[in-house]
Amino acid sequence: MSGPYYEEGSYEAEVVQQALGKNQKGTPQFVLRVRILHQFVNGERMNVRNQYERTIYMYLTEGAAPYTIEKLESIGFAGTSFRELDPNESDHCDFRGQPVNVVCKHEPDQNGEDREKWDIARIGSGEIETTPLEPAETRKLDALFGKSLSKPAKASKLAPVQNNDAITDDDIPF
Secondary structure (H helix, E strand, O other): OOOOOOOOEEEEEEEEEEEEEEOOOOOEEEEEEEEEEEEEEOOEEEEOOOOOEEEEEEEOOOOOHHHHHHHHHHOOOOOOOHHHHOOOOOOOOOOOOOEEEEEEEEEEOOOOOEEEEEEEOOOOOOOOOOOOOOHHHHHHHHHHHHHHHOOOOOOOOOOOOOOOOOOOHHHOOO
């Protein structure tokens, strides 16, 4: 295996297929197949060279369902039943053709080789967009508060922040 094709980061994709069912181990899941269209680089939307399809698995277990529901709501699902996600139902919520924000991360597979792991970008998980400060504004901040920066840092009583909001295979009961 040659490793991941897409870089880690934020992307825009188009939903091409969806399914509601169980995986091989019997875990209920909602699956989206997406075509990668654009990458967000430094807040700019860039076309990708090759628009390959990728699959996103969202598990529906006691531990994972709250995250899955949050992701579904972020892509516009307002249903009251998971049945509404099933494309075999005549009145299902059809995501095909809809643009969605997705995230690519790299994780080692069973052989230790890096592979792509795709997920829906949850609200607030994308890049932070701000207007840059002008040099004069930065100098003004330094004049007002810069002395505070030169003091020795006090040890924080807070636990270190970890980004553990992504669901991994370890979260899925088997």
